[in-house]
Amino acid sequence: MAGRGVTIADVAARAGVAASTVSYVLSGKRSISPETADRVMAAVADLGYHPHAGARSLASRRAGVVAMMFPIRDGMHLPVLMQFAAGAVAEARRHDQDVLLMTADEGPSGLARVAASAIVDGLILMDVEVRDPRVETLRRLGLPNVLIGFPADSEGLTCVDLDFTAAGRVCADYLAERGCGEIALLGAAEAVYERRTGFAERVREGFLSRPGLRGEVRPCPNYPTEVQRTVKELLSARPDLTGLAVHNEPAVGHVMHALADAGKRVGEDFHVVVIGPDEVAERVHPQLPSVLVPAETLAQTAVRHLMRKLDGHDVPDSTLIEPQLTLR
Amino acid sequence: MAGRGVTIADVAARAGVAASTVSYVLSGKRSISPETADRVMAAVADLGYHPHAGARSLASRRAGVVAMMFPIRDGMHLPVLMQFAAGAVAEARRHDQDVLLMTADEGPSGLARVAASAIVDGLILMDVEVRDPRVETLRRLGLPNVLIGFPADSEGLTCVDLDFTAAGRVCADYLAERGCGEIALLGAAEAVYERRTGFAERVREGFLSRPGLRGEVRPCPNYPTEVQRTVKELLSARPDLTGLAVHNEPAVGHVMHALADAGKRVGEDFHVVVIGPDEVAERVHPQLPSVLVPAETLAQTAVRHLMRKLDGHDVPDSTLIEPQLTLR
DNA sequence: TTGTCTTGTCGAAGCGCTTCGATTGAGGAT
């Protein structure tokens, strides 16, 4: 049974050993005889002992907590963030760590606060932008960290992200296999491109890399009517277009409408593939194949890298996750 | 500038006072002369001092952290969770607290762990079910808490939720105002109803409460083809139906298709209202009015209640948040 | 004057843990 305020001294008394011995059994930092260890573990279980997190952090200078800083901002797809969070928590727990949630609007001073108060051992920064004011602070603080995304100068930082070049290529490949000779990619709104040039360009590069295909990339706003207009313009400018990749979550539904209005039969004489979360691709008719941002894998990788850094190991500066195409 | 390992002793030395005086200035628990206080605050700012969270928690028995336990499970809409999280973090920071993220799969033993290790001062439990195994544990642990949702026996617990009865009523009202005499509510999949009977019944009750309307409620599966079938059955069984409320996020798009196929012109001779997040109602054509789950308000309320409990105040056992209809 | 409050400050104890030497006893080598 869980008791109120069970301390290491209680465990030690019940097992008939010194408190330090209990500590060593639990941490494994010194060798302890199996008999003693058994007795200690039994006492721990009997009393429902869990070390006091504050005391531990004070004495060992390790909090057992990592922070995740989330963007709260337009353009990020919320479900993906949530999957990310879930994946990160799950992985962190596997390393016996907890996860503290921060939002980007705490900004650099929030980072300074958590670093100075030693409330966390490390940090995962999500949705890093090309010019991100937090990055400089992070460098200065020396708090172990992993970034999701790539800032302009990623020298010496640990960054993890989807391999967007590969994602673009996968889409082009899919369309080519369906027999499309002329293809286009409908991208995110201009604003997103401005903020994160890097990733937009990588998608373009991948999408256009397949030889023998006439491809193009054009940005696309989020609003229904403008989406419709963009699609119409595209279709009249490129009458032989038969393949379309859409990398803009909120637009997908409207794109499908515009195509239907234009008499295109998706899945038959016209093909569409989505870069985005499953939900978006599932909730239109017909359902579309999609390349998803593997949020869970990204989160796992980020947490693992951070753990290795906390343990003093080296990790690769840059890690790109392979995209996966889901057919429907 | 932030220094490495600035302690309260450093601040005290710089201000020429005792460490305890610094502590009292920061906490306001004893009166300190304005001059001394100013000197201390200046030293704090100069050195970039932030109290060591572990040390503070050890000495004061207050961690300054609250946990949020999230459901990671089908049927919960991810964006809503994310909004909830953001709202909770923002509100918690206003009270100088941090937020620890937990997932429901840690279950009751996770609760025991955080309680015993004193890593958090309190807990917010999301998406509580009618029969929720965590609730009993929570009662036993005595960790201050607030629940989102209502378990079967909410006696003595602090619960916060959307007023689902009112939400149902608001939908019926909207349809009535559009001149609908025969209306229906398409609900969630059976599974959800089984799990959370309480909330489903409250919506039904509200929806059917308006006199002079012929209403009915029927559950609806998530899968596209089955949604279509359900809608077709409904329309042929009730040829005079002109108003529909949809309380099933993934189904909305498919419902609209089915209605279009059946020749209904939504917004003209037929009216539809959604209970769910904005996104869902915005991404169909035409865009639909919706009653959203006010995630941010819920989160704020929950956090505030928890803070008051931590400060030893009383809070109402049960708080219902008013739904809001957004026209589009 | 002396005694009594009040106000502002200090010093020390202690929160529960980890960790660093020190200590003990057993086993091996000489």
Place this chain on the structure above:
DNA sequence: ATCCTCAATCGAAGCGCTTCGACAAGACAA
């Protein structure tokens, strides 16, 4: 038998903070 090593354990110090009781120094009443 003696010395050395090594494994297993203990005791004490100390992590950085809060908080309690004590204590000067005025302010005020007697």
